[in-house]
Amino acid sequence: MSHVKSSISTPHANPSLSQVQNALQALGLLDLGLVSLKEGLLDAELKRLFQWLDDGRQGDMLYMARSPNQRADPSQLLPGAQTALVVGLSYLPREGPQWRADEEQALEDPRRAVVSVYARGRDYHKVLRGRLGQLAQVMAELWQRPSSDFRACVDSAPLMEVALAAKAQKGWQGKNTLLLTREQGSMIFLGVLLTRLSAEQLLAQKGEEAMPADVSPAGHCGSCTDCLVACPTQAFTGPYQLDARRCISYLTIEHEGDIEESLRPLMGNRVYGCDDCQRVCPWNRFARKATLPDFAARHGLDAANLVSLFSWTEDEFNDRHQGSAIRRIGHARWLRNLAIGLGNALREPLSNVDRKAVRDALKQRRGQCGAMVNRHIDWALAQDREA
Numbered sequence: 001m002s003h004v005k006s007s008i009s010t011p012h013a014n015p016s017l018s019q020v021q022n023a024l025q026a027l028g029l030l031d032l033g034l035v036s037l038k039e040g041l042l043d044a045e046l047k048r049l050f051q052w053l054d055d056g057r058q059g060d061m062l063y064m065a066r067s068p069n070q071r072a073d074p075s076q077l078l079p080g081a082q083t084a085l086v087v088g089l090s091y092l093p094r095e096g097p098q099w100r101a102d103e104e105q106a107l108e109d110p111r112r113a114v115v116s117v118y119a120r121g122r123d124y125h126k127v128l129r130g131r132l133g134q135l136a137q138v139m140a141e142l143w144q145r146p147s148s149d150f151r152a153c154v155d156s157a158p159l160m161e162v163a164l165a166a167k168a169q170k171g172w173q174g175k176n177t178l179l180l181t182r183e184q185g186s187m188i189f190l191g192v193l194l195t196r197l198s199a200e201q202l203l204a205q206k207g208e209e210a211m212p213a214d215v216s217p218a219g220h221c222g223s224c225t226d227c228l229v230a231c232p233t234q235a236f237t238g239p240y241q242l243d244a245r246r247c248i249s250y251l252t253i254e255h256e257g258d259i260e261e262s263l264r265p266l267m268g269n270r271v272y273g274c275d276d277c278q279r280v281c282p283w284n285r286f287a288r289k290a291t292l293p294d295f296a297a298r299h300g301l302d303a304a305n306l307v308s309l310f311s312w313t314e315d316e317f318n319d320r321h322q323g324s325a326i327r328r329i330g331h332a333r334w335l336r337n338l339a340i341g342l343g344n345a346l347r348e349p350l351s352n353v354d355r356k357a358v359r360d361a362l363k364q365r366r367g368q369c370g371a372m373v374n375r376h377i378d379w380a381l382a383q384d385r386e387a
């Protein structure tokens with residue numbers, strides 16, 4: 001925090017957005033722009049959200065169906081909010097091209113367990129919310145406003161972050177439904193700092209421009225459809241249209257019960273989240289490595305194998321995932337996901353040693369961890385092409 005404060009002068013007679021930009025840089029955050037909030041800003045997106053919910057595409061993410069109107073109305077989160085500052089936080093472990101090659105190799109090895117790259121290190125909610133809190137403090141000091149004039153939102157607040165970020169005009173919503181930028185592709189988390197400061201107050205100096213809120217974002221996907229084609233479970237029903245119920249990210253993280261049998265073989269060795277619709281995106285060739293150390297892989301999660309992760313006891317699971325988003329799914333869902341990966345490994349040509357290790361691991365767990373895990377273990381053993 002001290003280095004952030006020292007990079008700007010506080011308090012300031014005539015604070016301006018460029019000082020905020022300095023603070024963003026010192027905090028390792030990408031400036032994704034500023035949106036002037038006004039009534040009806042997200043009306044078109046709200047309509048589409050209702051359509052999505054009507055179609056049942058949220059599956060059992062009950063929080064998405066709860067008060068949808070609120071998601072399009074930032075003033076419900078911060079009464080009197082006038083402006084939204086949108087930030088990004090990069091989480092890529094390596095530069096774009098190297099990351100893509102490493103992931104492709106891991107996906108092709110049936111023994112490997114592929115955990116989505118965003119979840120291998122510290123929980124981003126904590127990292128990003130902490131940094132937005134520091135940014136709010138800097139701004140409160142600069143403009144001499146109470147901290148209650150700011151509210152940091154990261155993911156879990158009921159707010160349509162991608163839609164809002166697209167309004168800020170430095171990025172666009174891609175056909176994979178994620179926010180992309182020319183500089184960093186989509187390999188960024190999004191955060192929003194709502195403030196009661198107006199755009200006019202923030203843009204005190206000449207040469208700074210507010211984005212008019214009603215301009216619709218021009219995308220740079222062009223005729224590309226790579227993400228739609230690459231999705232292993234065909235979760236996209238069209239460009240910008242995702243049926244979450246088929247998405248591996250939903251199935252492995254959000255969904256509590258059994259995973260539909262027809263989808264299991266399509267999941268391969270993806271055991272927590274999925275990066276395919278981002279890995280293939282041409283814009284992610286330009287994605288840069290994360291600047292913060294927080295997202296570095298823990299406990300070898302960037303090179304783990306299914307059998308070893310499947311052997312973790314519940315205590316080991318809780319200890320090793322302390323401070324990670326993965327802990328929230330709990331040990332049973334973790335084993336469910338890994339059992340599917342192990343079943344898919346048994347469908348592949350494996351050496352005798354590897355095949356035996358997979359079978360033994362599954363049999364050993366059978367009966368230890370509840371009915372749901374057992375059902376997935378039974379399915380996995382039934383996939384053995386050499387049984």
Ligand code: B12
Pocket residue numbers: 045046048049052061064116117118154155156157158159160161162163173176177178179180186187188189190191219239240241242244247249250254272273274275277
């Ligand atoms: C629910 C949710 C999920 C669900 C549903 C995803 C979804 N696309 O809806 C599931 C569990 C599947 C999921 C998965 C992932 N998620 Co998620 N998720 C969210 C959450 C909480 C809400 C998203 C939402 O509002 N969905 C509702 C539907 C209706 O929104 P939508 O799909 O964007 O629909 C819009 C488009 O269809 C658009 N539209 C329709 N037609 C047209 C036509 C045109 C021309 C245009 C421009 C638009 C358009 O209108 C709709 C309304 O705006 C946000 C955080 C937040 N608070 O916003 C994070 C968030 C979107 N997720 C994030 C991430 C990182 C992921 C994963 C990559 C994680 C992973 N590696 O496994 C995957 C990616 C899957 C994917 N391709 O979306 C990040 C994305 C960052 C970024 N760069 O955009 C967010 C923003 C969290 C964060 N704070 O960083 N997620």
Ligand code: SF4
Pocket residue numbers: 230231232233234235236242246247248249273274275276277278
């Ligand atoms: S995250 Fe994976 S499963 Fe989900 S839409 Fe993207 S490619 Fe498909």
Ligand code: SF4
Pocket residue numbers: 174175176177180220221222224225226227228277280281282283
């Ligand atoms: S893969 Fe192509 S269509 Fe999909 S988001 Fe990237 S540029 Fe857009």
